[in-house]
Amino acid sequence: MRTTFINTLVELARDDPSIFLITPDLGYAVLEKFAKAFPDRFLNIGIAEQNAVGIASGLALSGYKVYMYSIIPFVTMRCFEQVRLDIAYMNTDVKLVGVGEGYSYGPAGATHHAIEDIAIMRVLPNMKVCCPGDPYEVRKIVEQSAEIRGPMYIRLGKNNEPTIHNTTDNVTIGKASVLRSGEDFALVTTGNMLELGASWVREWEAQGYNPEFVSMHTVKPLDKDIITSLIARNMNIIALEEHSVLGGLGSAISEVIAGFNTEVKLIECGIPDIYSHYVGSGKAIAAHYGLFQIPSVKDVGL
């Protein structure tokens, strides 16, 4: 995903002289392509995230479209109050791009995990939150981000994620992408859980079920229409995300469901309210804590 991000940004920057990229000293072997092509529009600020966000805001107030890239905790949490005031409150045209969603940096440890970021970013007024699920969604979202003025958080995995989408699929910020229409129940994923979700759908299909499969690459603004449609069709919803079950995709969907008088059930598949102290890859951490198990169709209420 990060390779797709930088390739797309380089392409955009060729035609758009207002695109500026900064980093608080992370992005080795990722950002060099941009830095080489546009040395006047790239800055390594040093390991100083608060200053980096302030500089991003100052550049944006001077007319630049600024992208700030780092590992998620350092582009969202270390500098949260700067994000709140210098970007969200002032509504500046800054896109925060974080890599390493969920347990992507698995054995690096919890300092580098990102399980709270969707919650704290989506609560900020003016802030959009996009969590593309595969390289195709990354390309579409980054392309569109340059056309949407204002704050946005783009949450990425790492690298080598497979492409799940067909190359003709519609991916539009703020609108869910339906990968498969169904009738029995719905699986809604965000971010890199798209890959796992696709494997669940294949398994359910093999069992003879007909699930709807939705990629919610934009968590804010949430596509309420698709949730409303699922409720209208009386379909239970599974929300799958590599994020805490507090405040992420599942919470956002439950906020919509709460407005209806409905029997529709929400099954939240995410990370419980704990930090991982297990050492291992993201997959191994998930296995250790028993996370992301495919819900049985009984759980789904069939």
Added chain:
Amino acid sequence: MHEKKMNDTCKELRKSVLDMMHYSKSSHIGSCFSIIEILYTLYFEILNTRPANLNDPNRDIFILSKAHASAALYATLAFKGFFPRGWLKRYYIDDGILPGHLDRDAVPGVECSCGSLGHGLPIGLGMAIAKKTKNASGKVFVLLGDGECNEGSVWEAVMFASTRKIDNLVAIIDFNHLQGMGADVIDQANLSERFSAFGWHTEVVDGHSIEALSGALLSGSPGKPLVIIANTVKGKGISFMEGKLEWHYKSPNDQEYEQALRELEKS
């Protein structure tokens, strides 16, 4: 003649701030009075910033990072015609126009929302870098408090500005020696040496002398950001407020208001 006009204007600015604080029953009056001469010097002597050129990329930009002293900036902007002076009555009250801390959407002339300390210098640095990248003229001036220099983000910006030789950035430190809960919370006796050590051109001046401030603001060295350590007195101009921490928090009652007004009129 010019000197009399300067003094009269500073007196009028202090009276405006006093009125605003008394009317709205709000405070930070001490923090406002320590920066009156600094704001006067900037807006009446130095800045190429006018209501008519706010969209000119070559204008000078001023950021009040110690934005709890917003009332002093509002008074100055109103005097310079950025908005009607009548709006000063609508500071810090219900259905107000002017918030206690700065919101750039509130009125013309406020270039940056500020209020949480340690934000203005990084943002100003970003603006100064943008000017260089776009080959735009003009400078970016950021006014900080000495207490604000406790914030780590200030020093992140200080280091990067000198590394990148951002010499169109000017920081002014309102060195009034009093912060939230008193003096000497953090030892800053060698503040100017600290800036020098980080590669800045440093000037130390009397922060209530317009002549000294003007000279310092026009100085500098090519390739270096400039900092002016302005030695000031918190509450300057009112005998019972000068150097008193409580005037960070207190609003003048009717009697104190009358006395302060008398002192200003006699000065």
